[in-house]
Amino acid sequence: MLTLETINDFYDRQFRDWPGLREHYDALLKTQRRIIHIGDMNIGLQFNPGRIKSTASNVDSSSLARRPCFLCKANRPTQQQPLPLIDGWDCLINPYPIFPVHLTIVSKAHEPQEETPLDMVAAADQAPCLAFFYNGARAGASAPDHLHFQATVKEEFPIIPIVERYHPANKSGLISSTEFPIDLPINFWSIVILPDPDGMQLLSILPKLYGFDSKTGSPDPGMVNVLVWMDSERKLRIVVFPRKRHRPEMYFAKDERQRIVSPGAVDMAGLLILPRQEDFERLTAEEVMSIYDECGLTAEELNDYLPLCR
Numbered sequence: 001m002l003t004l005e006t007i008n009d010f011y012d013r014q015f016r017d018w019p020g021l022r023e024h025y026d027a028l029l030k031t032q033r034r035i036i037h038i039g040d041m042n043i044g045l046q047f048n049p050g051r052i053k054s055t056a057s058n059v060d061s062s063s064l065a066r067r068p069c070f071l072c073k074a075n076r077p078t079q080q081q082p083l084p085l086i087d088g089w090d091c092l093i094n095p096y097p098i099f100p101v102h103l104t105i106v107s108k109a110h111e112p113q114e115e116t117p118l119d120m121v122a123a124a125d126q127a128p129c130l131a132f133f134y135n136g137a138r139a140g141a142s143a144p145d146h147l148h149f150q151a152t153v154k155e156e157f158p159i160i161p162i163v164e165r166y167h168p169a170n171k172s173g174l175i176s177s178t179e180f181p182i183d184l185p186i187n188f189w190s191i192v193i194l195p196d197p198d199g200m201q202l203l204s205i206l207p208k209l210y211g212f213d214s215k216t217g218s219p220d221p222g223m224v225n226v227l228v229w230m231d232s233e234r235k236l237r238i239v240v241f242p243r244k245r246h247r248p249e250m251y252f253a254k255d256e257r258q259r260i261v262s263p264g265a266v267d268m269a270g271l272l273i274l275p276r277q278e279d280f281e282r283l284t285a286e287e288v289m290s291i292y293d294e295c296g297l298t299a300e301e302l303n304d305y306l307p308l309c310r
C-alpha cells in the first residue's frame with residue numbers, strides 16, 4: 001500500500017538526489033489561483049507559467065518523430081528514480097508539476113496512448129490516497145507516443161466530492177452526470193464498480209468509452225480523459241470525460257480573444273491550467289463554458305452518444 005508518508009519520503013529522496021527538482025516544486029507556491037462559480041460548481045483557475053511547454057506542445061506525428069521521447073528510460077535524467085507501484089510501469093515524480101504531489105506513471109515500453117489503461121485500477125487499489133488521471137492521445141497528452149497516466153491527491157479535483165455525493169456508492173454501474181440533480185458546466189459518465197462479475201464486465205468496457213472527432217463525427221479513442229480512484233468506502237470510482245476537440249477555438253485566435261488553454265483531465269475535472277497571466281486574469285465564466293462545450297460533450301451529445309459505445 002502506497003501512503004502519503006511513503007510518497008513524501010520519496011519526494012525528500014528525489015529532492016536530495018536530483019538538483020533543480022525542488023525549485024520546480026517551490027515555484028508552485030508562487031502560482032496563483034482563483035475561482036469562477038458556474039451553476040453549482042466552483043471551477044478553479046491556476047496561473048502556472050511552468051506549464052507553457054506542455055500546454056503549447058506540438059503533438060502532431062512529425063513533431064513527435066523529431067524529438068527524443070522524454071518518457072523513455074534512456075532519455076530520462078539519471079537522477080529520476082521510480083517508486084514501486086505496479087508491475088510494468090515506472091512511477092516517477094513529474095518535474096513540471098501542477099500539484100505539490102504530481103506523479104507520472106510511465107509504461108516501461110515505448111508504446112502509444114491507444115486506450116485507457118486498465119492498470120489504473122490496480123494503481124488506485126495500491127494507492128487509495130491518490131486519484132489517477134489519463135489524457136487520451138488527442139485530449140491533452142503531451143507525449144501521446146508513450147503510454148502514461150498521472151496521479152495527485154484526491155483533494156485536488158473539484159469534481160470528486162460532487163461525484164461521491166451525487167452518485168451513491170451503493171448504486172453500482174454507469175450513470176450520466178446529466179442525472180445529477182445539480183447544474184454542472186461539464187458533462188461526464190460516473191461509474192461505481194463493485195468487485196463482482198457485473199463490476200468486472202463494466203470495467204472491461206472502460207477502454208471503449210471515449211468521444212468522437214468534432215470534424216468527422218467518427219468515434220475516436222484518443223478523445224477521452226479519465227479519473228480513477230478508490231473512495232473512502234473502498235469502492236472503485238471512475239469518471240470518463242468523452243471529448244470531441246483537443247483545443248478550443250480561442251486557443252487559435254490571432255487577437256486579444258486568444259486564450260492559451262489546452263484541456264486535459266485536470267482541466268475537465270474542474271481546475272483550468274493557464275500558463276499566461278493575461279489569460280488567468282481575463283478568463284470569463286462564458287469562456288469557461290465554451291471551453292467545456294467545445295472540448296467536452298454537451299448534455300445532449302453525452303446522452304445520445306452512450307449507446308454507440310455500448
Ligand SMILES: [Zn+2]
Pocket residue numbers: 069070071072109110111145146
Ligand atoms: Zn518513449
